[in-house]
Amino acid sequence: MLSKPLKTRVYIVDDHPIVLEGIKNFLQSKSDDIELKGGCGTGKEAMEALLTEEVDVLLLDINLPDMNGIDLCKLIKQQHPDINIIAISIYNERSMITKMLQNGATGYILKNASAEELYTAIKTVVNKSLYFSTDVQRSLFEAALDDPLDLPRLTRREEEVLRCIGEGKTTSEMASQLFxxxxxxxxxxxxxxxxxxxxxxAALIRMATQYNLL
Structure with missing residues (x-):
């Protein structure tokens, strides 16, 4: 008799409860070949959980309340090199994608990805292959052609806040000015x-100045 294939053990790190629960519910529906090991909303909780949980794939939100997800990715790979990390993000900038890859991630998908695409990403990276959602692949290709300086893409409001920071305004002053x-x-x-x-x-102003944004 053939032995039953081992399930892929997945852990989720995302500080948005709706997103966290949505991914959990979907993965639980794939219980034939995926074992959900849990989830949390902070980098600290993730590091603590990984001390006791055996995990094959970690789904990692880049924007966490207590820690930069890019730095957390590097820390996890240093301590748990066998874990495959898939970044889940609203950001589609080449700079963030490449930094996650440099820090050990093997996948990068956007939060507007379908549940089935998430499943495909998990099964791809656990087989030691890279996975990028279509929009991420397009972003990498277009950025390589059109944006050699790898300029971060900012929203209109982010541009306004950046200018205020460059002018030395306080948080309260910015809030008042921008309503x-x-x-x-x-x-x-x-x-x-x-x-x-x-x-x-200070570092933000320095980088923005280098990109001629201030």
């Missing part, structure tokens, strides 16, 4: 630092 809450300003600031892969406003 939004301070929480919204901090979210944009965090997204900007994520896109430029920096950890503070």
């Amino acid at each position: 939004v809450s301070t929480h919204t300003i901090e979210t944009h600031r965090r997204n900007l630092m994520q896109k430029f892969n920096v950890s503070n406003s």
Whole structure:
């Protein structure tokens, strides 16, 4: 009698409860060949879980509340080199994709991907192959042709916040000028630092200046 194939053990790291539960529910429907090992919403919880859980594939949101997902990817691969990491992100910039690959990820899909595409990505990377969703592949190709400086793509609001940061405005001043809450300003600031892969406003201004955005 042939032995039953081992299930692919999957763990999810995403700080959006709806996204987390949605992925969990889908993977549980694939229980014939996938074993869901759990999920969490922070980098700290992920590192703690991986101390006890045996995981084949980690689905990793890049934008976490306590840690840069790109740095977390590198840390996990250093401590658990056999884990296959698939980045799940709203960002489609070549800079973020390549940094995740440099830090050990073997897949990158966008959050608008279908459930079946997620399943395909999991089965692909567990077989030691790279997986990129179609939009990510297109982004990499177009960026290589048209954007040699790898300029991060910013929303209109992010551009406005970036200019305010460059002018030295405080969070409260920015919120007042742009008619939004301070929480919204901090979210944009965090997204900007994520896109430029920096950890503070000074480094953000320096990078933006290099790209002639300020």
